[in-house]
Amino acid sequence: MGQRARRHVVRATGAKSNMKRSGFKNRGMPLTARTPVRKVSKKRAAHRASRAGKDEMAYMAAVKEHPCIVCRRMGPSDAHHCIHGRYGARKPSGYKTIPLCKWCHQDGPEAIHRGKRSWEEKHGPDYSYIEQTRAQLPPEILATIPEGE
């Protein structure tokens, strides 16, 4: 879409439009009241700005530098948050991540996010790679791991 076309679309659906449209999903709700989509929650954003959050992100960045822990494909890898066993209940912290290539992570037919169970049958639980992941990380990164993580 060209510059001009995009500007036109913004004007047609933008915040200033109070046009009533029947059949529109948010009918009755003024468009001006809609808040923009926030990709990261406020809580998450605050955590990221904190010292603890910065350490956690540095940890994940270090994880990503390593080759895929499953197929050894060269990094940068994705930092996959473990999902097997008790880690499946809710998203664990960044300290429970392992390096996976895009293929083993999301893109391949046998990627962990396409078949959690079959991946586990083939490779074992993802959390069993946490120790191996940490063995590759520099001491200054390991020193930031909070107690209990």
Ligand SMILES: [Zn+2]
């Ligand atoms: Zn891989």
Ligand SMILES: [Zn+2]
């Ligand atoms: Zn993942």
